[in-house]
Amino acid sequence: MSLAQERSLDATYRRRLTEGTLAFQRCGDGHAVFPPRPVCPTCGTRELAWTESAGDATIYSATTISPRDQDPYTVVILDVAEGFRMMSRLDDSDATTAAIGDAVRLEVRPIAAGGDPLPLASLTTGATA
Template identity: 30%
Template sequence: MNKEHRLPSPIANPENKAFLEAAQNDQLVLKHCNACNQAHYYPRTICPHCGSNDTSWIKSEGLGEIYSYTVMRRGVEVPFAMAYVRLNEGISILTHLTNCDFDAIRVGQKVKVVFQETQDGQKTHLFEPV
């Protein structure tokens, strides 16, 4: 992703506040259900797998692989790439790809989390090739 492409800032709410705060410290955290022992994304209090509200935050190692991707070149000022990344924790996360040749992106490619400031100066997660 070109450094000129500035991401919009995520909208904070009580369920994602800790997630957004962790990003300010260059950490990716996920919600984990203590009842069914599964992680989930996007952060929310109620587990989407079993409906339990017994959830807690866990730190992600920030490693995974590209499951699917697209490169936007038409109708945008600066081309950018988005992908579903399957994290080593077993969940998929929708994200932008950065610091890579868009023509070299491949399904199965190993990636790691990095953090970049948004339009309003908040940090958010992106992924780059390992």
């Protein structure tokens, strides 16, 4: 993959984030591709189309990080409903109680005022799957 192709895929992904959507690619055989790549890692095709995630996911793994002199936060690996896995930050006051299998909802927004938009997860009601 050329540097220009890599930048183009990243630029498309980041532009979609600024529009408020979590974009991923899907090949003609239906495989979800995330993060964006020029080739489907499952079947090898270069025929990939951009699509949007609805934002539903479940927690595959979670760890709470407690930096010195800062509030703790929870980093999660998520199984997204459309068929890909991604890392995110659990953005809830009760994030430290998150468990594997809990349902979450992804929302694209900045972590801090003026920051770049990122897909952040929040626990949904009736969380455990």
